[in-house]
Amino acid sequence: MxxxxxxxxxxxxxxxxxxxxxxxxxxxxxxxxxxxxxxxxxxxxxxxxxxxxxxxxxxxxxxxxxxxxxxxxxxxxxxxxxxxxxxxxxxxxxxxxxxxxxxxxxxxxxxxxxxxxxxxxxxxxxxxLPGDAPAGQQEIDQLFGTRRTGTPPKGLAEETAEVVHRVLREASAHGGDLSATECASASELSRVSARKYLEHFVSVGSAEVRLRYGGTGRPERRYRVAD
The missing domain is CATH 3.40.50.2300 (Response regulator)
Structure with missing residues (x-):
């Protein structure tokens, strides 16, 4: 128990x-x-x-x-x-x-x-996991994925959440952030779906969002892995 x-x-x-x-x-x-x-x-x-x-x-x-x-x-x-x-x-x-x-x-x-x-x-x-043996990358990814992505709410799939979070991690690893449109392209999702997952990560604290102001229209929301 x-x-x-x-x-x-x-x-x-x-x-x-x-x-x-x-x-x-x-x-x-x-x-x-x-x-x-x-x-x-x-x-x-x-x-x-x-x-x-x-x-x-x-x-x-x-x-x-x-x-x-x-x-x-x-x-x-x-x-x-x-x-x-x-x-x-x-x-x-x-x-x-x-x-x-x-x-x-x-x-x-x-x-x-x-x-x-x-x-x-x-x-x-x-x-x-055996205490005297090294953990493989698959086991490590599973453990850290459990801690950082959070359980997606109804309507969002865990497997897709892992894909979007991986895209987010890769962008952050290269010192950058990405928009919902860029995430959608990298993960082969619609922009609306990608943004839902990105906002979910923001809500559970595993991602951060900032606004990029350009010319006219709404500012662009940019996402990166939380520090």
């Missing part, structure tokens, strides 16, 4: 999220914490595999909890951030802190279930 710690200041929300976790096969909630201090203590004492971490906590913000879990404890759980915070500074902070993904409240059960199932796949892959 994958052991989960639920961290949320709202008792009812924590109960709902715990119920969601219990509905997904292979997961169990080992504890619930309502403050940052309690969350850190629970991680040290119980060593969960996964933490569902809120950002808005009564004693400290979730980003500081995430940093402490990474630097000041010998336990090293994976973290899925679940919060109403949707500002880019917070999103960037969670990415730099090593969070697996970021869910914005409120959300439906299916959104959390998809992330838990993705984590179960990642957890299983890491468990199956």
């Amino acid at each position: 994958i052991r989960v710690l639920v961290v949320d200041d709202d008792f009812m929300v924590a109960k709902i999220h715990s119920g969601y976790v219990a509905r997904v096969e292979g997961f169990e909630v080992v504890a619930v914490a309502h403050t940052g201090a309690d969350a850190v203590r629970a991680v040290v004492d119980l060593r969960p595999d996964l933490v569902l971490l809120d950002i808005y906590l009564p004693d400290r913000d979730g980003l500081s909890v995430l940093r402490e879990l990474r630097t000041r404890t010998d336990a090293d759980p994976d973290v899925l951030v679940i919060t109403a915070a949707n500002d880019l500074d917070t999103v960037r902070g969670t990415i730099r802190g090593g969070a697996l993904h970021y869910l914005i409240k409120p959300f439906q059960f299916d959104a959390l279930r998809d992330q838990l199932e993705r984590f179960r796949s990642l957890h299983g892959t890491l468990t199956e």
Whole structure:
């Protein structure tokens, strides 16, 4: 069983999220914490595999909890951030802190279930890889793809998301960015479809967008992999 710690200041929300976790096969909630201090203590004492971490906590913000879990404890759980915070500074902070993904409240059960199932796949892959043998590029791509592209919402295919993200990475690797039109050409998609995937990557924090102003008309949106 994958052991989960639920961290949320709202008792009812924590109960709902715990119920969601219990509905997904292979997961169990080992504890619930309502403050940052309690969350850190629970991680040290119980060593969960996964933490569902809120950002808005009564004693400290979730980003500081995430940093402490990474630097000041010998336990090293994976973290899925679940919060109403949707500002880019917070999103960037969670990415730099090593969070697996970021869910914005409120959300439906299916959104959390998809992330838990993705984590179960990642957890299983890491468990199956031999500890004394080098990982192949295919395994590495699979693991990092799981962390960075996010589960596409309904209407977007995972396989196509991987293609678009690869095109985005290649453009960024050469020091540049690209437009939806350029991405569409490289990935053999329509411009509308390419932009949907690019905006999805922006929403989950794995891509950044800037505006290029030209002559007349709307500014062009340019995409690159997030730092």
